[in-house]
């Protein structure tokens with residue numbers, strides 16, 4: 033946490049040096065002492081300090097300065113830092129002006145020049161002022177601040193990215209806090225740049241305008257570039273399956289890299305509470321699981337590149353090479369594909385237009401708080417929808433689960449159905465599907481088709497979260513990796529036809545259990561054809577696959 037600031041302003045450089053020296057010798061341990069020889073320059077400096085979220089404890093200005101006198105300066109400075117203590121340095125001849133300034137312009141004190149000895153004529157009074165300031169001082173947030181609006185898809189994307197990568201930040205909704213005095217001061221200090229939302233302010237005073245996750249990732253030190261170009265094991269996808277493979281692989285001596293498009297944790301990272309993962313009797317949040325797994329992987333020196341995306345693949349002799357979205361490449365002996373699945377799109381008018389502005393796919397764990405006292409719709413009848421509904425119910429006035437079928441019983445685990453039945457502000461709307469989403473700048477209403485009555489009902493809705501099943505996104509593997517008709521990757525016995533190896537298979541042995549049609553390329557977790565879509569199964573597959581990788585590597 034940076035120390036609060038004592039700012040002195042005097043156009044006479046000798047006096048400025050002297051006051052800075054005296055302030056520093058007495059208060060330097062607790063405060064930063066800054067001097068400026070121009071009141072205009074000092075006002076610019078204060079704006080910069082405001083943008084950095086620095087605290088200013090004292091403004092000490094000489095009364096007689098060209099263009100702007102001390103009282104004028106302090107009055108202007110007060111608009112930026114109203115809580116800073118304000119004092120004037122005056123010559124004896126200006127005593128009357130100083131006294132009236134105290135009365136009329138909210139100046140706290142005036143000091144006569146020269147102030148020697150400071151132990152008598154400066155420090156006791158300043159001690160009083162600073163004690164007073166300390167009593168109401170609340171340290172400002174010392175980290176990244178994001179300015180934006182709730183309904184902006186770009187702001188949502190950035191916040192979601194930061195939250196899922198566990199980057200702490202302070203969110204300032206410039207619309208909701210438009211009447212907050214501190215927000216107004218910050219926006220004033222930013223000037224016209226404040227219109228380029230989302231604005232990200234860093235503690236060193238730098239900022240990104242209209243910022244996107246990749247830019248922020250670089251600034252906060254998330255690694256997106258590989259340290260070397262060759263690895264024993266490269267893993268695409270940092271969900272539970274990929275992370276487990278990385279921990280097992282690296283702990284057994286394999287030089288391992290994970291490439292992750294969004295944030296380590298995968299789908300599990302979006303889960304508000306996983307209740308069926310062994311060893312956590314009271315459940316744990318997906319974010320927590322992801323954070324622990326990342327720490328564990330890093331302990332074994334796994335390199336995690338995020339955000340970074342694999343967009344192509346090729347095989348050159350014993351080398352498996354993945355192409356990255358930024359045109360880089362990584363080559364390896366063994367490649368593991370653990371890219372999971374992505375939400376299916378909801379096909380209804382208005383949904384695409386309002387995505388990120390009240391309509392979200394998955395998500396929830398990070399958004400629940402912003403739905404306080406609102407009516408939230410959750411679309412889908414599987415466990416992921418049930419968990420999200422339970423989480424929203426803690427904050428929302430009412431949560432409505434829309435399901436196409438006649439109840440949840442065929443799609444959701446009984447323990448979740450029981451919890452939902454016991455939660456008074458959750459309502460299950462059966463035989464219901466979204467026909468249209470309405471709203472100008474953000475979601476305001478939805479039309480719901482009731483299949484039992486064949487009628488459409490239009491209801492107010494401020495947020496809708498969609499959990500309607502998922503599909504793999506594996507087009508980038510086309511022509512190299514064998515997949516089923518829905519894009520899930522075939523492995524092991526699923527590749528064999530009447531005892532025959534898959535087309536182009538170059539070895540005498542059969543593909544290993546989790547191996548694809550290319551030797552040395554493995555697929556684990558939700559992306560694999562026939563996989564059980566659970567955290568524990570992903571973790572299990574990722575761990576087991578490492579044994580096959582060792583067998584494969586022993587013959588390369």
Ligand SMILES: Cc1cc2nc3c(=O)[nH]c(=O)nc-3n(C[C@H](O)[C@H](O)[C@H](O)COP(=O)(O)OP(=O)(O)OC[C@H]3O[C@@H](n4cnc5c(N)ncnc54)[C@H](O)[C@@H]3O)c2cc1C
Pocket residue numbers: 268269270271272273274291292293294295296297298299300301302303304305306307308309340341342343370371372373394415416417419505508556557558559564565566567568570
């Ligand atoms: C909201 C929710 C709640 C859930 N609750 C539970 C639960 O309580 N219990 C349970 O057992 N299961 C639960 N699940 C299911 C569980 O999360 C998944 O089965 C599990 O996460 C699958 O792990 P995975 O590693 O195979 O894939 P994923 O978790 O999907 O991870 C795949 C990762 O690969 C990345 N990726 C994709 N393509 C690329 C690319 N081209 N380049 C780089 N990276 C890429 C993705 O960004 C993603 O991070 C839940 C799922 C959701 C969505």
